[in-house]
Amino acid sequence: MLFLQTALLLTLLPCGNNENDFQEPITFQIIRISSFYSRFFTQSLGSAWLDELQTHAWENNSDTVIYLHPWSKGNFSDEELIEVENILHTFFIRLGQALYNHASQWQLEYPFELQVAGGCEMHIRDASVGFVRVGYQGSDFLSFQKNLWVPSPEGGNRAKLVCALFNLYQGTQEIIHKLLSDTCPRFLLSLLDAGKAYLQRQVRPEAWLSPGPSPGPGLLTLVCHVSGFYPKPIWVMWMRGEQEQQGTQRSDVLPNADGTWYLRVSLNVEASEASGLSCRVRHSSLGGQDIILYWDQHSSPGWVILAVIVSLVLLAGLAFWLRKSWSTYVSDA
Incomplete structure (x- = not known):
């Protein structure tokens, strides 16, 4: 038996x-x-x-x-x-x-x-x-x-x-x-x-980064969200290159309504030290190909949007100046 x-x-x-x-x-x-x-x-x-x-x-x-x-x-x-x-x-x-x-x-x-x-x-x-x-x-x-x-x-x-x-x-x-x-x-x-x-099904996780509440002046909380994965065992870690960051804090693995799982992993760092950090995700559904998300890439879209807005403002100002100058030239003529 x-x-x-x-x-x-x-x-x-x-x-x-x-x-x-x-x-x-x-x-x-x-x-x-x-x-x-x-x-x-x-x-x-x-x-x-x-x-x-x-x-x-x-x-x-x-x-x-x-x-x-x-x-x-x-x-x-x-x-x-x-x-x-x-x-x-x-x-x-x-x-x-x-x-x-x-x-x-x-x-x-x-x-x-x-x-x-x-x-x-x-x-x-x-x-x-x-x-x-x-x-x-x-x-x-x-x-x-x-x-x-x-x-x-x-x-x-x-x-x-x-x-x-x-x-x-x-x-x-x-x-x-x-x-x-x-x-x-x-x-x-x-x-x-x-x-x-x-x-025995395998469901690939989705991962994204976000800032958490600031723990204090000059400090950042980096949050790595991983959701929609099955089965439950998963490895998620904040890394600098190939070095694991020992201050990584891991939440409980929580169930989603569809039977998959969700995990939140965070790290408190000095704002000046956030550059170069990444969140790495390993799961059986990924076939040995880790998900790696870089904090620099997460934060860069904000700068890109800001740069686009500034550029648009400058272009609008230039257009206004040219239009005004052209109107003055026509009236003087």
């Missing part, structure tokens, strides 16, 4: 190299956040993620799954998907009922929020690892380990009481174990297979 898993991962990993969006390990997880405003009013939001790519969503307070991509069903049959959806729905219903029935015993104070994350993490040279983690009010509360619910130290006595109850239901524990150890890894691999064309 491990050999088969390794072979499939090596085949299905997007791009098939170290510069891909899904570097080992690869994780598929379902996240559900439930807000308990009172004993009679609860709201829940759910989503599923393949690493940092959202693949599924749940309608508010509903067990209806929204498949966000044509390949989000993987290679599972409709019957398998319905079975998994029903199991998940039953688990969250029972979890809510347990909280409702034992709210006073566990000293749960309304309103409170419960976060649940469950799924599997796959490694090329190791077996998959399943997990379920539960958070209460944003802190670790309990987790599922080796067929048992284990309280987190932050959960205190309340977490111990919850685990003691959950561990009584061995049938539920066996179902969770099967989901984590068998169903989840199979579904993760089927997502990679069904979505292979999408996940």
